[in-house]
Amino acid sequence: MIKDILKSADERMNKTISVLKNELASMKAGRATPAMLDRIEAEYYGAMTPLNQLANISVPESRILAIQPWDRSSIKAIEKAILKSDLGINPSNDGEVIRLIIPELTEETRKNIVKNVKKLGEDSKVAIRGIRRDCNEKIKALKKESEVSEDEIKKAEDDIQKKTDNFIKEIDKMVEVKEKEIMSI
Template identity: 75%
Template sequence: MLKDIINNADEKMQKTINVLKKDLASMKAGRANPAMLDKIEAEYYGTMTPLNQLGSVSVPEPRILQIQPWDKAAIKAIEKAILKSDLGLNPSSDGVVIRLIIPELTEETRKNIVKTVRKTGEEAKIAIRAVRRDCNDKLKSLKKEADISEDDIKKTEEEIQKKTDNFVKEIDKILDVKEKEIMSI
């Protein structure tokens, strides 16, 4: 039973890390990255469809994203979705492919993106700590219900705390890498 609580905590904390990595990948850092388009959906025949399902996304040059729609009728919808997004990019189309030129980031823009990265990281840390709190609450209720020794409960709490500390350190490492990527010119 205690192992289940530990395994559950580990699984939830790892999911938090995965979500953080995905969120950070979608933030622009002055370089073209297909993950920037992951959250954008275009209306295609009345259905909101992710861009990566409407065509292939490639990076022909470090600062250019290229979208080649499988259906040429989707070009206008894709352009419209990109313009409506919060990326601030202007799509240019030649009727076959859509190109997005990623502009150089100013120092101020870089600092604002770093602030957003830190905020996202802090939200991930809060989620990790919430998992720890839930596990500790389960342990306290187990202490009352089941006949598990006080020592076993204490050891499990310590193990969950170690996992929490390790995942928080991992978040800090991920944030450092992303900040360096953003601040490098």
Template identity: 70%
Template structure:
């Protein structure tokens, strides 16, 4: 029973870390990556559709993203979705494909990005603590049901705390790596 709780805790914490990594990958870092457009949703015939499902996204040069929609009639919708996004990019549309030039990062932009990175890291830590609290509550409920002893409760809480500490450290490492990447460009 307790092992199931700890396995579930680890699965949820791993998902939190991968979610953080995905979010940080979509933050622009002065060079073009298709992951920057992962959060863009396009109104495609009345349905909100992820941009990467509507077009081929490539990186012909280090600071240019090329978007080639499979359905050319979606060009206007894609352009509109990019313009209203928080990326601050202006697409240049030639009728068959679209180019996005990623501007060089200014010092102020870097500092704002680092702020957003740290906020994403803190949000992930809050999520990890919430997962820890839920796991501890489940262990305490097992104690109330007399399914486990007080010693097993203490041991389980220690295990849960150790796992939480390890994942919080991993969040710090991911955030630090992204911060260094942004500041060194």
């Protein structure tokens, strides 16, 4: 029973980390990355479809994204989806390829992005601590049912705390790396 609780905690904490990685990857940092478009979907034959399934996305230069649709008829839908998105970049379309030129970030914009990165990091830490709390409550419920010994419960609580500490350190590292990336351009 305790093993199941620990396994569940591990899975949930890893999921929190992967969500944070995806969020950080899709943030604008002054450099073009295909991950910036991961959350954008365009309408294609009546269904909302992620851009990476509609087109080849490449980075020909450090501040330019090139989006080459596999089906030319989808170019207008892709352009419309980019305009609707929160990217704040106007696409240029030559009929075959859509180009996104990522503007240089001002100091103020960089600071705002760093603030958002830190907020995402804090939200992730709160989620990790919430998982720890849930697991500790489940372990205490086992204690009341007297299915396990005091030593097993103490060891399980220590294991969950160690997992929590490790995941929080990982979040701090991810936030620090993203912050350096944003501020060093």
